[in-house]
Amino acid sequence: MVLRLVIGFSDGPGASVGIRLLQKLRSLPLETHLVMSAGADAAIAQQTGMAASDVRALATRNYDPRNQAARISSGSYQMCGMVVVACGESTLACIAIGYADTLLHRAADVTMKEARPLILAMHGAPSGAIEQHLRTLADVPKVQLRRLADGLEGDQSAIDAIVSDLLEPFRFDTLLVAAGQ
Amino acid sequence: MTSSPRAGRMESDPIVVAITGATGVVYGIRALEALREAGVPTLLVMTEWGSRTIVAETDRKPEDVRELASEVCDENEMDAPIASGSVLTAGMMIAPCSMKSLAAIAHGIGQNLVHRAAEGSCGSPRCR
Numbered sequence: 536m537v538l539r540l541v542i543g544f545s546d547g548p549g550a551s552v553g554i555r556l557l558q559k560l561r562s563l564p565l566e567t568h569l570v571m572s573a574g575a576d577a578a579i580a581q582q583t584g585m586a587a588s589d590v591r592a593l594a595t596r597n598y599d600p601r602n603q604a605a606r607i608s609s610g611s612y613q614m615c616g617m618v619v620v621a622c623g624e625s626t627l628a629c630i631a632i633g634y635a636d637t638l639l640h641r642a643a644d645v646t647m648k649e650a651r652p653l654i655l656a657m658h659g660a661p662s663g664a665i666e667q668h669l670r671t672l673a674d675v676p677k678v679q680l681r682r683l684a685d686g687l688e689g690d691q692s693a694i695d696a697i698v699s700d701l702l703e704p705f706r707f708d709t710l711l712v713a714a715g716q
Numbered sequence: 717m718t719s720s721p722r723a724g725r726m727e728s729d730p731i732v733v734a735i736t737g738a739t740g741v742v743y744g745i746r747a748l749e750a751l752r753e754a755g756v757p758t759l760l761v762m763t764e765w766g767s768r769t770i771v772a773e774t775d776r777k778p779e780d781v782r783e784l785a786s787e788v789c790d791e792n793e794m795d796a797p798i799a800s801g802s803v804l805t806a807g808m809m810i811a812p813c814s815m816k817s818l819a820a821i822a823h824g825i826g827q828n829l830v831h832r833a834a835e836g837s838c839g840s841p842r843c844r
Contacts, residue, residue, distance in 0.1 A: 603765055
């Protein structure tokens, strides 16, 4: 059976973590299905100096966020779950209220509907309405929220540790052994 | 027939029918047919993904479904009379109602005419 992981990449701080995650997943025998939000390109360029096209090239498949008919919008398409990193505040709000106006939000909706792990990594300590959304999501089974610390850029070992933590719920350890790592 | 809602008043208030992007477009289509048979005027708002779902789930063409309604408004026509809660309608049904539409209405996001008209309907005495 083919293992597939959906990666959502939106526009909050933490682009370097998303990139490192995609790089690490390339060494594993699984498919990565990447959907970037409209703001991700600018965020990647601004935060890392990398071209978004080079980041897209790291994934097995790429999707246009406007294409709601893509296969990852259906729960019957088998995947082991989804990681959203970086998860911007507006992305978090849309996922929390079920407002699936892009494929990224829709894929997250479906991941929750199918009770697959959904890992949302956002930066900072949100307040106000966003804090309410975090509480809503904390009550959804198999949803895990991760906070990204300040000043990660350039700290490769810290980024690696975060990436391992984001992937922990998927139990890919056996795949790592199989891949000789 | 597809005419602008501003072209003229209908004889009685229409029932607003919205078809959005979820499985079950047959219910919206059947409702339009039944209301037409009963002589009740209808005002249809079909979203882009409602239209695509009609193609995916039925043998009908979206333009044939539009023909079933007395009037049609585009989902982006935010200046249509039904965008205002003070315009009288006989009520509104959304069939099928996508999860996105449900969330948008529940949270008052109002990004298209379906959401706006639903918010207007919720404020009317017919909804209580």
